[in-house]
Amino acid sequence: xxxxxxxxxxxxxxxxxxxxxxxxxxxxxxxxxxxxxxxxxxxxxxxxxxxxxxxxxxxxxxxxxxxxxxxxxxxxxxxxxxxxxxxxxxxxxxxxxxxxxxxxxxxxxxxxxxxxxxxxxxxxxxxxxxxxxxxxxxxxxxxxxxxxxxxxxxxxxxxxxxxxxxxxxxxxxxxxxxxxxxxxxxxxxxxxxxxxxxxxxxxxxxxxxxxxxxxxxxxxxxxxxxxxxxxxxxxxxxxxxxxxxxxxxxxxxxxxxxxxxxxxx
Numbered sequence: 126x127x128x129x130x131x132x133x134x135x136x137x138x139x140x141x142x143x144x145x146x147x148x149x150x151x152x153x154x155x156x157x158x159x160x161x162x163x164x165x166x167x168x169x170x171x172x173x174x175x176x177x178x179x180x181x182x183x184x185x186x187x188x189x190x191x192x193x194x195x196x197x198x199x200x201x202x203x204x205x206x207x208x209x210x211x212x213x214x215x216x217x218x219x220x221x222x223x224x225x226x227x228x229x230x231x232x233x234x235x236x237x238x239x240x241x242x243x244x245x246x247x248x249x250x251x252x253x254x255x256x257x258x259x260x261x262x263x264x265x266x267x268x269x270x271x272x273x274x275x276x277x278x279x280x281x282x283x284x285x286x287x288x289x290x291x292x293x294x295x296x297x298x299x300x301x302x303x304x305x306x307x308x309x310x311x312x313x314x315x316x317x318x319x320x321x322x323x324x325x326x327x328x329x330x331x332x333x334x335x336x337x338x339x340x341x342x343x344x345x346x347x348x349x350x351x352x353x354x355x356x357x358x359x360x361x362x363x364x365x366x367x368x369x370x371x372x373x374x375x376x377x378x379x380x381x382x383x384x385x386x387x388x389x390x
């Protein structure tokens with residue numbers, strides 16, 4: 126099982142839980158030191174040190190290199206957990222020319238999934254109830270950069286996660302795909318803001334372990350008991366808002382994303 130964003134938060138909690146259950150986990154993260162620390166936590170519960178792959182999802186060439194290395198290392202990836210992501214507190218443009226949160230949270234996982242399509246047995250995507258604040262326009266993926274609001278940009282990327290999952294299930298019926306809302310989880314998100322960091326520390330947020338429960342459940346549940354392409358919360362089927370459940374919008378997003386990352390639709 127390949128878990129992106131595995132060096133902290135929900136991704137690390139999921140990797141530890143999966144390893145404790147006997148699954149072979151592969152950790153993907155951006156920061157080498159935190160990846161090494163995460164590997165030690167996994168080793169403590171499993172007795173085996175996991176394989177580590179470094180990639181920065183703010184750089185599409187990093188994602189392409191990651192896909193190549195994973196393809197070389199594994200003939201089969203039972204589960205790809207597209208969990209990496211970020212809340213970006215100010216308007217930032219990546220080296221690829223995209224608003225950072227839409228690239229890190231959507232375009233990079235979209236690219237990675239497409240490049241590994243023939244290896245993946247199942248896909249789980251970390252979405253969010255924050256999709257309610259999304260304002261996705263497939264014709265202008267950089268729209269959030271104008272009059273920037275962090276939660277609108279983040280919500281737009283999470284809206285994209287849900288639409289991507291549903292469209293992947295339609296296009297790739299042989300690869301079960303699910304997304305989920307982990308709840309409001311205390312993680313490293315927003316650490317660049319003292320106010321957000323303070324709230325994460327003292328307000329009654331969920332633990333990363335609690336937030337990871339549905340990811341782990343979706344990774345192991347019999348697909349016959351799940352709805353392909355669906356959105357889950359607390360291990361139950363959940364209905365996203367209409368703007369994250371529009372098949373035409375999902376198809377438009379797929380086409381725009383494929384063009385953005387330079388792959389055939």
